[in-house]
Amino acid sequence: MTALPNDLTIRSITGPEELELFNRLPYVQNHELADDLAKGRRRPSWMWMALDGDRLLARMSWWCREQDDAPFLLDLLDVVDDAHDVDRVAVAEQLLRTAHASLFPDGTPVAQGTPPPEYLRFVPANWREDEAARRVVEDRVHAVERVGAVPLVERLRFEWFAENPVPVVGDRLRFREIESTEDILGLMARALDGTLDVHDRADLSEKSAEEVAAANFADEFANYRTPRSWWRVATLPDGEPVGFVIPARNAYHPIIAYIAVLPEYRGNGYIDDLLAEGTRVLAEEGARNVRAATDVGNVPMAQAFTRAGYDTVSGVVNLTWEK
Numbered sequence: 596m597t598a599l600p601n602d603l604t605i606r607s608i609t610g611p612e613e614l615e616l617f618n619r620l621p622y623v624q625n626h627e628l629a630d631d632l633a634k635g636r637r638r639p640s641w642m643w644m645a646l647d648g649d650r651l652l653a654r655m656s657w658w659c660r661e662q663d664d665a666p667f668l669l670d671l672l673d674v675v676d677d678a679h680d681v682d683r684v685a686v687a688e689q690l691l692r693t694a695h696a697s698l699f700p701d702g703t704p705v706a707q708g709t710p711p712p713e714y715l716r717f718v719p720a721n722w723r724e725d726e727a728a729r730r731v732v733e734d735r736v737h738a739v740e741r742v743g744a745v746p747l748v749e750r751l752r753f754e755w756f757a758e759n760p761v762p763v764v765g766d767r768l769r770f771r772e773i774e775s776t777e778d779i780l781g782l783m784a785r786a787l788d789g790t791l792d793v794h795d796r797a798d799l800s801e802k803s804a805e806e807v808a809a810a811n812f813a814d815e816f817a818n819y820r821t822p823r824s825w826w827r828v829a830t831l832p833d834g835e836p837v838g839f840v841i842p843a844r845n846a847y848h849p850i851i852a853y854i855a856v857l858p859e860y861r862g863n864g865y866i867d868d869l870l871a872e873g874t875r876v877l878a879e880e881g882a883r884n885v886r887a888a889t890d891v892g893n894v895p896m897a898q899a900f901t902r903a904g905y906d907t908v909s910g911v912v913n914l915t916w917e918k
Contacts, residue, residue, distance in 0.1 A: 598682040600647040605693040608642045617642060619651045620673040623717055623909075627847065634661060636846065641666055643694040645686050652681060653690045657698075657712060661846065662818050666698075669714045672735050687738035695742065713747065714739045714914040720751060720907050732912060744914040748793035748890055751897055753905035755885040761878045762871035762903040768829045768837065770872050776812070782828065782839050783808035786855035791893040816852060819843040825876050829869050837865050840873035842885075849882035854896075866899045874903060 608617055611632050618625045631637040636658055645653040653674040657666035672691070674683045699711055716735060722728040736746075764770075773779045787795055787804040798807045821844045828839045838856035842849070851873050856865050877885050887905065889896040901907070 598685045599689060600652070600681060602647065603652070603686070603689070604646045605690055606644060606646075607694070607697075608639050608644060610639050616651060617644060617654055620654055620675065622671065622673055624671065628656075631658065634846070635659075636661060640698065642671075643690060645690040647681075651675070652678065653683075653686045655687075655690055655694060660815075660818065666712045668712050669739075670716070672714070672716065672739065674734060674738075676731055676734070683734050684737050684741070687735065688741045691738060691742045711744075711916045713916075714744055716912045717752070718910045718912050720910045722910060736912065736914065739914050744916050747797075747913045747915040748892075750888050750890050750911040750913065751907055752886065752888045752909045752911060753897075753900040754887075754908045755874055755903065755905045757878065757883045759904040762867070762874050764871040764875060765868045768865065768868050769832060769834075770827045770829055772824055773826050773828060773839075776817075778828070779816075779826065779839065779841075780805075780808050780812055782836060782857070783812065783853075783855070785857050786838070788858045789861075790855075791890060791896075793890050793892070811853075816841060816843075819845070819852070825880070827869070827872050827876065829865060829872070838869050840869045842873040842876045844882075848884065848886045849877045849880075851877075851885060851887040854887075866895065867902060870899055870903045 608614070611629065614629055614632070618628065628637065632639070637656055641657040643655050644651055654671065655669065655673070656671035657668065658670045659665065659667040672687060674687045675681075676683070695711060716732070718732050719725065719728045722732050784804040784807075787799060787807060790796060790799075795807060795811075798810070802810070821842075825842045826839070827842075828836050830836050836857065837860040838854075840851065840855075841853040843852045844850065845852070851870065854866070854869055854873060856863075856869065874885055885905075886908075887900060888911065889900070891897075891910075
């Protein structure tokens with residue numbers, strides 16, 4: 596085995612005309628890349644390849660939200676999995692190091708002041724139980740770790756399909772629309788008490804609940820183009836809020852963007868009613884599928900998705916560069 600080919604070329608793509616070459620390595624997101632480039636969610640200078648002549652050995656790409664002006668996630672890192680004449684991890688590592696040095700020469704690439712953007716990869720939910728799947732995941736994770744990343748969290752992705760029944764909303768709660776931005780921000784801050792979400796827990800180690808809620812809202816929820824009239828606050832019959840759900844559509848799919856029961860009302864099964872209402876709203880708006888995700892450690896939320904008829908469609912592995 597050769598660690599790196601002698602004539603290894605590492606470079607960014609020239610533009611959309613090289614997408615066919617870039618997509619020679621299969622991945623679930625390949626069909627989205629042309630639109631991502633057209634919409635500015637990816638840039639040619641963010642999409643890199645490792646080539647041995649005209650043979651594509653590895654590739655990587657950063658992604659951003661439409662409101663961003665810098666990379667937000669490293670969500671593509673692939674290597675030729677059937678290559679036995681090169682060290683696959685070494686090739687992926689060299690690709691990462693070269694791209695990082697070019698795009699982030701000072702090591703602090705984005706305006707938010709973070710290290711290189713978090714790494715995310717969609718994986719089979721049971722990837723550890725399948726030898727071939729495990730090797731694919733571990734090759735990529737090891738390459739990212741060699742460049743300084745550390746594991747952060749694993750998540751599960753769920754999807755409801757229109758062929759499944761719409762979950763039934765119980766009669767214990769009432770639902771209303773949000774009254775204002777301040778209304779939802781206050782509920783978001785309260786819901787962070789005791790949260791099982793690893794990203795939120797990390798943010799709470801440095802910021803107040805109010806600051807984390809405001810940042811989450813500004814970074815994501817404020818930018819959805821779907822109506823805020825879809826958002827629901829669940830209350831007791833006397834009007835006391837017990838939780839909320841944010842059904843929306845991102846750039847790709849209808850989603851349950853956020854769902855939470857307030858701390859003092861957890862353990863009563865209200866999450867089922869909230870999820871049913873959020874799914875119902877999207878179904879009535881014509882959604883043929885609804886996507887959602889939660890941390891592996893958030894077992895109650897994962898169980899709620901299953902009870903509501905959501906299928907487990909994949910896992911997600913997240914690594915981050917420490918601040």
